[in-house]
Amino acid sequence: MKLNQATDYAFRAVLHLSCLPRGRVVEARLIAEEQKIPMRFLLKILRLLTLAGIVESYRGVNGGYVLARAPAEITMLDVVEAIEGPIKINRCLIAPEECSRRAVKHCPVHKTLFSIQQALAGEFKKRNFQELCESAK
Amino acid sequence: MKLNQATDYAFRAVLHLSCLPRGRVVEARLIAEEQKIPMRFLLKILRLLTLAGIVESYRGVNGGYVLARAPAEITMLDVVEAIEGPIKINRCLIAPEECSRRAVKHCPVHKTLFSIQQALAGEFKKRNFQELCESAK
DNA sequence: CCATTAGTATACCATTTAAGTCTACTTTAT
């Protein structure tokens, strides 16, 4: 029941970009230094954020990363799912056949976990990076 | 961001006991068979539930397990925490010094994750095993 | 009082996942 380290790093990276003037392109190296993230690992994370459409990347000299949209339009859920994939709090919520009990259809726990999962996703979705950046000041 | 297998097994075991007539003592073997849980693994889980005060155990002939209190008084949070320990969705919420950024005090993400964590714990706490057992029928 | 039943305590094991690193390659500005 825990977010992984990569997700926390992703929060830091996106927060970092969110607090910059709109459209400013910044190299991974700077983010890594400022946010104390291992450089090579950060690159992998930024790649995932790029594929998820949260940031845009530019290669070559003067390359780097920039937010793909306004911070207000980026939720914590977007970032979590970019790194970890869709939130699934139990096996049977990923693939029903994972249940050794084979009672998924009639399992009250399954239904309840699903509604808890929806609530959790909702909580992450409520928070966007404009808010986060503002409360950082 | 996922519950582990042991926790799911614990849900099944407690649900099993909750649906029995109050005070009925049942051996681990029966729970294991009925709920399709590996026997030796279930014993470890039941031990944790016992230590957490959720079930009581009796050794020897006619021994087994019984709920320590009414199903209505046992929440999903009780069970999750019995197996996994307190819900902590990020490292810095376990131990602030885990943050390599060392900005915990002023980190907006930290504060936000804490409030999401409270909401999540609240969701688990809202659900008790009397409800679960009723909706199993 | 001892055989049987059932839980307890630990140690062990195999896989998988997490976190991070390395090497080699591609793109682009100057």
Add this chain to the structure above:
DNA sequence: ATAAAGTAGACTTAAATGGTATACTAATGG
């Protein structure tokens, strides 16, 4: 052409997960 920056993907190490095995302790009842 060259240096700066991102991309690709193999590799590594350590820890967590899920499960077993062995030996022990307690209770019952014949």
